[in-house]
Amino acid sequence: LKTPILGMIENMSTYVCPECGHEAQIFGHGGVEAEAKKLNVPFLGALPIDLETRLAGDAGIPIAAGDGPMAAAYAALAERLIKGGVV
Numbered sequence: 001l002k003t004p005i006l007g008m009i010e011n012m013s014t015y016v017c018p019e020c021g022h023e024a025q026i027f028g029h030g031g032v033e034a035e036a037k038k039l040n041v042p043f044l045g046a047l048p049i050d051l052e053t054r055l056a057g058d059a060g061i062p063i064a065a066g067d068g069p070m071a072a073a074y075a076a077l078a079e080r081l082i083k084g085g086v087v
Helices: 031-039 051-058 069-083
Strands: 008-010 043-046
8 A cells, every 4th residue: 555654552462451551461572663664663651441432532532632542642652753743
């Protein structure tokens, strides 16, 4: 398709237990960052698995439009795109 890659994001990077706060890397970690380096494209960050993100999306309200840790994570990704001159 010859679509340019603006950057790479490691989705479902970690799982944070809502009860105790323990963070687990159940799908591994760091593979996307390594691949971004190989492809010479920006690594924009990692996003955890998050139930509230899924629920907000199902309701048609992007989690990034709200407040909280996930909204902040998406804002940080957007900031990296802007600082990188992508947008």
